[in-house]
Amino acid sequence: MSQVLLLNASYEPMAIITLRRALSLMIRGRVEAACDESVTLQGSSTNLHIPVVIRLRYYVHVPQRGVHWSRKAVLRRDKYVCAYCGAQIGDKQRGLLLTKLDFTVDHIVPVSRGGKNTWGNTVCACAYCNHHKGNRTPHEANMKLRWEPKRPRVTYLVASGEVPAAWKMYLEV
Ligand SMILES: [Zn+2]
DSSP, rough: EEEEEETTTTSSSSEEHHHHHHHHHTHHHHHHHHEOOOOEEEEESSSSEEEEEESSSOOOOOOOOOOOOHHHHHHEEEETTTTTTTBBBBOOEEEEOOOOEEEEEEESOOGGGGOOOOOGGEEEEEEHHHHHTSOOOTTTTTTOOOSOOOOOOOOOOOOSSSOHOOOOOOOOH
């Protein structure tokens, strides 16, 4: 293995880089080791040990690529699970099997009250909960969100082949 996984300060994987590039970041004090496993880089006079996972000391803002908000994307993010009651496709609700068509995008703060089409303000809801909530906030409707809606995580790093065990918790292999 002659490559190093570079993490952001937030531990998000950023790139797979060469040992030389990792070394240069280390020399400049930009990164620190993020695991105990290391590889040896043969130097002219001495061997250098480079951790297979390194982490930037300062957070670098990476613009999110390709995840634009849309109703479909919200439903996909929430996997067609109702954020209020947990109902999902195939569940029975009042005697009927739920299908994709029974789910909709709910605005936590309703559009009529200034709620926006954003990742943080929208969740998947079953038609029943959506109707029950109506033009109210979850608090007013006495409904609880089962999770905090967030912008979906982009897996912009996908490794293939043999990868060090130390990388696996950061990557989709
Ligand atoms: Zn529901």
